[in-house]
Amino acid sequence: MLISVTGVTHTYPGRPVPVLRDVDVVLDEQRIGVIGANGSGKSTFVRLLNGLVVPSSGSVTIDGLDTSRQGREIRRKVGFCFTDPDSQIVMPTVAEDVAFGLRRRGLTKDERASRVKGILSEYALDQHADHAAHLLSGGQKQLLALASILVTEPALLVMDEPTTLLDLRNTKMVAQLVADLPQQVVLVTHGLELLTDFDRVLVFDEAKLVHDGAPAESIKLYRDLMT
Numbered sequence: 001m002l003i004s005v006t007g008v009t010h011t012y013p014g015r016p017v018p019v020l021r022d023v024d025v026v027l028d029e030q031r032i033g034v035i036g037a038n039g040s041g042k043s044t045f046v047r048l049l050n051g052l053v054v055p056s057s058g059s060v061t062i063d064g065l066d067t068s069r070q071g072r073e074i075r076r077k078v079g080f081c082f083t084d085p086d087s088q089i090v091m092p093t094v095a096e097d098v099a100f101g102l103r104r105r106g107l108t109k110d111e112r113a114s115r116v117k118g119i120l121s122e123y124a125l126d127q128h129a130d131h132a133a134h135l136l137s138g139g140q141k142q143l144l145a146l147a148s149i150l151v152t153e154p155a156l157l158v159m160d161e162p163t164t165l166l167d168l169r170n171t172k173m174v175a176q177l178v179a180d181l182p183q184q185v186v187l188v189t190h191g192l193e194l195l196t197d198f199d200r201v202l203v204f205d206e207a208k209l210v211h212d213g214a215p216a217e218s219i220k221l222y223r224d225l226m227t
């Protein structure tokens with residue numbers, strides 16, 4: 001999808017200073033990384049991409065759809081994965097949670113059931129279909145969060161630090177899973193090693209997009225900024 005961020009400045013209500021200033025960028029690569037210091041505006045930037053945050057000035061369009069006017073349509077195409085999978089679990093059992101994203105999609109009960117079954121087995125969660133979602137391990141919850149998003153077949157997957165709460169094994173598993181996805185991915189992370197094979201990495205600092213380039217070059221600039 002073609003992501004166009006044009007002249008975006010964003011100030012949260014009640015906050016005196018903008019958390020993003022004059023951001024202009026057009027993205028259409030398959031793998032886009034977003035890095036920067038804590039509080040530099042990364043999460044705000046990616047929340048703009050599915051209309052979770054609407055910019056105070058400027059515009060964000062996804063394949064020509066404007067997030068400030070066509071948010072609902074955009075959220076059908078842009079899946080969003082949060083850092084904390086618990087905040088994404090909305091139904092009691094694993095299978096119900098995955099099925100939840102498929103409501104109001106014009107699917108029959110059988111079609112829904114078959115999609116849920118398919119994705120649960122793809123993510124090695126089929127044994128847990130009837131288990132309580134909140135009782136899964138951290139890694140399994142992150143897989144469930146991903147499965148619940150991917151079952152809706154978004155064209156773009158935005159992920160905000162999806163491996164922060166995971167141990168090394170689960171981090172590797174999620175990294176591999178992300179690498180194999182056919183979808184376009186925008187990933188915010190402090191795990192710089194996840195970005196090695198990415199097409200493009202954006203660096204934010206103090207509310208500005210300060211660099212935009214190949215992974216090695218962007219990571220070097222970020223390291224220099226942090227010293």
Ligand SMILES: Nc1ncnc2c1ncn2[C@@H]1O[C@H](COP(=O)(O)OP(=O)(O)OP(=O)(O)O)[C@@H](O)[C@H]1O
Pocket residue numbers: 012013015019036037038039040041042043044045
């Ligand atoms: N909903 C909100 N209301 C008010 N201020 C907010 C809100 N969300 C974020 N902020 C503020 O905006 C600034 C940028 O936050 P943001 O989460 O975009 O940064 P970040 O680069 O993702 O940080 P981190 O790496 O710590 O997750 C911070 O000062 C934060 O406190």
